[in-house]
Amino acid sequence: MSGDILLEIKGLRATAGKTEILKGLDLVVRRGETHAIMGPNGAGKSTLSQVLAGHPGYTITEGAILLNGKNLLEMEPEIRSREGLFVAFQYPVEIPGLANNYFLRTALNEHRKHKGLSELDGGAFLKLVREKMKLVHMDPALISRSLNDGFSGGQKKRNEVLQMLLLEPELALLDETDSGLDIDALRDCAEGVNTLRSPERGFVVVTHYQRLLDYIQPDFVHVLYKGRIIHSGGKELALELEEKGYEWLTAAIQ
């Protein structure tokens, strides 16, 4: 299946209220590829993540998003997830009172049901989740705590990656997973992502900084600016952006 188109975004335009944020965005991600999206503040990076996840605060005015050839925009957020999309959020929500393990098991079992697999019982789930937690060096005690409640920035992001490891998406988008992370947490999160990389899966890594891309090496780097991808290149582009900033690319657009 390697090389098939996994995600196709065509001429996507999206508004929040009266403001148009995405203005004709195109992106194709094939199986086995990792794409990085970089760009200055306000370019629309987070909007892209939210639109993919199905956030109700955005209206799609034009364009299409296909996941595995299926119209993503017609799917409810939970169906997108079960169909193999995962968005790791920049600001994971805290839900006091909801036990992390209960949440994770419920999510995993919804996915398993969707795939026609049997649900995992408590014991089998615990074994699996402990194994995955080790991969991101996550404190085992956090499994029985309330979801992200009082977690540090690093613990929250590790928890996002843990969810990804459990749900094994075909296409994962990481929205500034590196923001607010120390080097250890950054490396743990990146390693978590790297263990999932395979010829069947695709990744989109949205980031401000080249640093994350030292750990998760992309095949392609795109520059998002004013709601469109204005430039694409290989992984060396990230280094170039780190050195030169965005102005040499954005000046022509102004």
Add this chain to the structure above:
Amino acid sequence: MSAPGWLTESRAQGASEAARLGMERKGDEEWFYTSPKELLPETLPLAPDKIRQIVEDQALPDARQILVFVGGVYMPELSRVVPDPAGVVVRNLASAIETHPSGISGSLGLSDLPDAPLLALNRERWTDGLFLHVAAGQELSGFVQVLEIGSGTSWLRHLVVLGEGAVASLVETHVSPGTGVTSSHTVTEAHLPKAAKLVHVRLKAHSAGGHHYGAVVSRLQAGSRLETRLYAFGGKVAREDFHVSLDGPEAFASLHGLVKTQGEEKADISIKLRHASPDCQSEQVFKALADGKSQANFHGTVYVDRDAQRTAARQSNKNILLSRDASVNSRPQLEILADDVKCSHGSATGRLDEKALQFLRSRGLSQESARKLLVHAFAGEMLLPLPEGALRERIDALLGGG
């Protein structure tokens, strides 16, 4: 055998108080959202063939003994009776009046506050109930279950009389199965002398025709402790009064309540908690979930008397509106006359967190299952004081259903 004079007197006092107050209570702040009359509808008896099955379903396997009342009548053949250990009396109140008159005549009805119409009516009309006595210094292991099955209109009064330093646990479960209109009136009166401790749980699971007036009336002496937990589900009209007075120093009262309403149900919680003595502590933690077109009301008042210095009182009421047409009224109140106190109160009402819902759905949970998880997240802490077991599982299931 004719009723003893003190009892005839007690009933007559209740009757005249009820008549004086009336059941309309227009303009009475205590009955702002519901009138006592709404809790006195025309009722129907339950079909007797259903009763045995209900008892089987509702009996808690880990209870040390179970007293079953149907429509206010004690059913010994459906109850699970065990011999009382020395110093302990667990039996129905009507028979205890004959066997243990002295323990009852000096207690029954004496904690009732004035100006409480349905409490007074209960004092007049009660037919039976539980009598629980544990002698000084003894601890009753496990818990006693009282199972009340609503049928017609019923009047129960449970009387708990503990000795100094005695410890006991009581779990009341109330059901009104079927579709008929029922009205259950249950007053639990607890006398807690020095260093006594009572853990009291009241679970109400009523059907759409069920009406319930419940009251917990208690006076606490020095160093005693009352923990009362209400879990209220269903019922067309439900009202719960808590009248608790901390009469001796260093007493502690903890009142928790979780209420869930749906359809056209209405549930009132009304609390009068008095700090009458110094160095006492109290906490009130009440949460409600209102769905459909239902209404959940909370009116909690803490009174701190002039002499009740170094009082610590905390009151919290949090509510979630699960639908557009549901409503919640929250009135937390403090009346403080002492000057050296630590009192806090807070009230918050909102909807399920949209961001949290959205997040859970983005992980593959259906809208319905995400809502369910958030409801449990909100209510879950109210279940923590309960030990693991059948009771907790039952409440958990009631939370999840619908």
